[in-house]
Amino acid sequence: MLEIQDLHAYLGHLYVVQGVSLRVERGDVLFILGRNGAGKTTxxxxIMGFINPSRGRIFYEGIDITSKPLYERARMGIRYIPDNRRLFPTLTVEENLLVGLSDIHERKKILDRLEYIYTVFPDLKKLRKLRAKQLSGGQQQMLNIARAIAHPDAKLFLIDEPTEGLSPIYASKIASVIQDLVREDRGVVIVETKPWLMKKIGGMYAIMNNGKIVSQGSVKDLMSSRDLIERYLGVTMS
Amino acid sequence: MRIAWLAIIYTILSLLPLALESIGVSRLVSILAFSYIMSIYALSFALLLGYLGLLNFGHALFFGLGAYLTAYQTIWWGIPYVLVIPISMIFGAAAGFLLSLIVRRAFGGIPFAFITLTVLLMVYFLYTRRELRAISGSEQGLLIPTPQLLTSTIISYIPLALTAILITASIYTILRSGKSGSKAGASRSSIAIIPLSLILMSALILLIDSIANRAEPLRISINLYILSLTTLIAVHMAIKKILESPLGLIWISIRENESRAASLGYNVFIYKAIAMSISGAIAAVSGSLYAVYAFNINPERTFSPLLSVYGLIYSLIGGLYPIEGSIIGAIVVTIIERFIADYAGGWSLVFVGVLFITIVLTMPHGIAYYIWNPSTIKNTLKVLKKAYRSTPYKNKEQTNPYG
Amino acid sequence: MALEILVSAIIDGVALGFIFLLLSLGLSVIFGLMRIVNFAHGSMFLWGAYIGYEVSSRTGNLLAGILASASITGLMGFLIEYLLLKRLREPLTQAIITIGLMLLLDRVAWLRWGDITYIWLPPELEGTILLGPTIIYKYRLFVIVVGIVLLIAVYIFFNRTRYGMIIRAGIDDREMIQAFGVNIERVFTGIFVVGSVLAGVAGSILVPWQGVYPTLGINYLLYAFAIVVIGGVGSIGGTMVASLLAGLAQQLSAYYAPYLAEPSIFLLMLAVLMLRPSGLLRV
Incomplete structure (x- = not known):
């Protein structure tokens, strides 16, 4: 569903993404690994459209979306879940969710989706009248993810470090939400380096180093290759 | 060597009145003098905006301060004008520091712009009050006697002295390189400078002679022209030096990332306050020159918020980077405004408005950018066409220019 | 005796506050969402006032004047945004464009209407009501009523409708909102038009009270800037509170300390900014 051909991108004057090609199919999970500054977030x-690539093509469901603006990509069903959350702090929890549903016009459908979100994240139902800035870090991350998966037509999720700085309870909750997405045949591209999470979800991996993909394969293979992990991830497996 | 050529350009520019007079547009001399004065003001504004990201809507405060201090010093205390400018500078710097203290809790972004605007408005309201007519001159304004400096020929000796220094310096370098045998290139341009300087020197003597024989108004306007040109060049060189110094680099690092600069141990407030003081001193100089240029000042023309806004207009129409852009912006805007005012009467502001919009739409980087990169002029129309054809909103990293 | 003056001053202050609110709300949202320091906003106010005067004095109907100025300033706002501002989303450049527009529009108005102050009051709203010893002008009461209705409408728009929610979300993070499929360009154009309409309506409502003269636009623009900063840039609730405070400050000082009437709002702003640089209600 997502195909990237030789993508190059700059962040200001910094040459960050230096020619990446990838494919993600429905029901796939792709872990993007690499050290800080490898260009994962960029x-x-x-892909989402926050940054215009200097070269290369991005295809989504067979359509070339390279020159499509951010909001059109979002309408086509791509969702970005940023690591720094970027909630709408002065809006309430429920309004944050409604922003993600703002192109749906039938009232019943909106209520259905809200109900669905509240069954996935029961905590948010209790908090729905609070402003987003009043939530704790873990609750904010729940909302960050809930807001992105709220829309029924969202098909591809680009998730940036979802469990960073979260307690184990929240982290495993997030892992199970991601597993559900995969089970529903949606695509997930996720920047995450926690080995236990990768083991739990499974799927594919791609290691980025200095803006390039240096290694690709299945997570299972990666877990058996101590050498790769130590070289590019700087984590010691136990 | 670069400085020698700069001196030559300066001398040529100071001879411009002679040329303008001979082709019968001596009126332009005083317009150009005014545009140089506004250039000094524009430089001080662009220094804050371009190098610290401080949008100072109260900038006219410094200008007005310089102008009124000049009035008080010449009218009440009879201080010679040579001293008036440095004294105004000191007060301008002090005012810059004082204003920094007032805004210390909101030193940047929109709050800064509006606190400074408010301080300016307070002074403006104070000065337009009838009770303070004695010190503000109210609507009629304060009349400033023309300082002696401007009725004599002393000022035109500055470029003359400069050419003399140039000649001596060139001869000195030639002699020295003759001994050592190196730096042949340098001595070649030194050889070129000597005859050029001699020609300019004789032209300058002609100028001084003609100034001495002119009617007083014309003599004053030529003197004012040379004085403001000299000040502009001096201020420009000083700013250039400051921006290249460690201080300038610290300013830029503060503009780029204030919290990082603070965590590196720089006292951000002090560096911003220094910038405000320098900028205030320079703007006070321009106000001081304006006072003798206009010889009649009132709050409407000095402490006006619109003058602060004009700082922004000059800097952006000329271009913020490099800082010379603001000089070009000020000269272009001032001259065009004068001409429009002459020909369009009541409609002039309408045309000025249209002009500003057209310039920023066709030359978004400022006029100076097209002077430094002439090849881009061709692209201007293309840029405009593109702007009107496609959706312009580009998704880039979100930056907030107001902090 | 002193109480009657106080009551009059408060009524006048609240009435003026509502006019300030209409004027500065658009400015604040344009500020918060589009990051434009809109110098042309005062010109919209001025043109709204002149058009309101022309139409209502000819038709003898205040409402006709208000509607006419709403539609014409709305059209002007649309043209400005669509033909000029949309082309270059660069805040300082846009500020220059609006400065150019301010010079141009104010001057064209001056060429058309000159230095005279125009005032027209609908006959049915002329005169005063006596409330015990207090004299209340009918028209100022009318302004308060209209103001309350509009305040409720604005509150409902921002807190109960989808568009209001999107605008608030956009003020929080105008890039992220697009990642949920919102075409921010449309929102920009819409909000600029609505802001211009509100300014125009405010101008046309002010005419029967204070009349319209050439420097009205720039005077009220400065007030509106101050109010927006007092309330906190982009804070809708803050702008509401600040508008009423500013109206009260100005009218109270006009009654009790006339020499403070002009600078009162700016003094208020200075005080607020010294204590809370980000504005009254912004955290």
Whole structure:
């Protein structure tokens, strides 16, 4: 559903993404790994349309979306879940969710989706009248993800470090939400380096180093290759 | 060597009145003098906006301060004008520091712009009050006697002295390189400078002679022209030096990322306050020159918020980077405004408005950008066409120019 | 005795506050969402006032004047945004464009209407009501009523409708809102038109009270800037509170300390900014 051909992108004057080609199919999970500054976040932002690529093509469901503006990509069903959350702080929790549903016009459908979100995240139902800035870090991250998966037509999720700085309870909750997405045949591209999470979800991986993909394969293979992990991820497997 | 050529250009520019007079447009001399004065003001504004990201809507405060201080010093205390400018500068710097203290809790972004605007408005309201007519001159304004400096020929000796220095310096370099045998290139341009300077020197003597024989108004306007040109060049060189110094680099790092600069141990407030003081001193100089240029000042023309807005107009129409853009912006805007005012009467502001819009739409980087990169002129129309054809909103990293 | 003056001053202050609110709300939202320091906003106010005067004095109907100025300033706002501002989304450049427009529009108005102050009051709203010893002008009461109705309408728009929610979300993070499929360009154009209409309506409502003269636009623009900063840039609730405070400050000082009437709003702003640089209600 997502195909990237030789993508190059700059962040200001910095040459960050230096020629990346990838494919993601429905029901796939692709873990983007790599050290800080490898260009992972910039890569996700370029797919979403926050950053215009200097070269290369992005195809989504067979359509060339390289020159499509951010909002059109969102309407086609791509969702970006930023690592720094970027909620709408002065809006209430429920309004944050409604923003994600703002192109649906039937009232019943909107209520259905809200109900669905509240069954996935029961905590948010209790908090729905609070402003987003009043939530705790973990609750904010729940909302960040809930807001993105609220729309029924969202098909591809670009998730940036979803479990960063979260307690284990929240992190495993997020892992199970991602597993559900995959089960529903949606595509997920996720920047995450926690080995336990990768083991739990499975799927494919791609290691980025200095803006390029240096290694690709299935997570299972990666887990058996101590060498790759130590070289590019700087984590010691236990 | 670069500085020698700059001196030559300066000398040629100071001879411009002679040329303008011979082709019968001596009126332009005083317009150009005014545009140089506004250039000094524009430089001080662009320094804050371009290098610290401070949008100072109260900038006219410094200008007005310089103008009124000049009035008080010449009318009440009879201080010679040579001293008036440095004294005004000191007060301008002090005012810049004082204003920094007032805005210290909101030193940047929109709050800064509006606190400074408010301080300006307070002074403006104070000065337009009838009770303070004695010190503000109210609507009629304060009349400033023309300082002696401007009725004599002393000022035109500055470029003359400069050419003399140039000649001595060139001869000195030639002699020295003759001894050591190196730096042949440098001595070649030194050789070129000597005859050029001699020609300019004789032209300058002609100028001084003609100034001495002119009717007083014309003599004053030529003197004012040379004085403001000299000040402009001096201020420009000083700013250039400051921007290249460590201080300038710290300013830029503060503009780029204030919290990082603070975490590196720089006292951000002090550096901003220094910039405000320098900018205030320079703007006070321009106000001081304006006072003798207009010889009649009132709050409407000095402490006006519109003058602050004009700082922004000059800087953006000329272009913020490099800082010379603001000089070009000020000269272009001032001259065009004068001509429009002559020919369009009541409609002049309508045309000025249309002009501003047209310039920023066709030359978004400022006029100076097209002077530095002439090849881009051709692209201007293309840029405009593109702007009107496609959706312009580009998704780039979100930056907030107001902080 | 002193109480009657106080009551009159408060009524006048609240009435003026509602006019300030109409004027500065658009400016604040344009500020918060589009990051434009809109110098042309005062000109919209001025033109709204002149058009309101022309139409209502000829038809003898205040409402006709208000509707006419709403539609014409709305059209002007649309043209400005669509033909000029949309072309270059660069805040400082846009500020220059609006400065150019301000010079141009104010001057064209001056060429058309000159230095005279025009005032027209509908006959049915002339005169005063006596409330015990207090004298209340009918028209100022009318302004308050209209103001309350509009205040409720604005509140409902921002808090109960989809568009209001999107605008508030956009003020929080105008890039992220697009990642949920919102075409921010449309929102920009819409909000600029609505802001211009509100300014125009405010101008036409002011005419029967204070009349319209050439420097009205720039005077009220400065007030509106101050109010927006007092309330906190882009804060809708803050702008509401600040408008009423500013109206009261100005009218109270006009009654009790006339020499403070002109600078009162700016003094208020200075005080607020010294204590809370981000504005009254912004955190």
């Amino acid at each position: 890569f996700l932002k370029t």
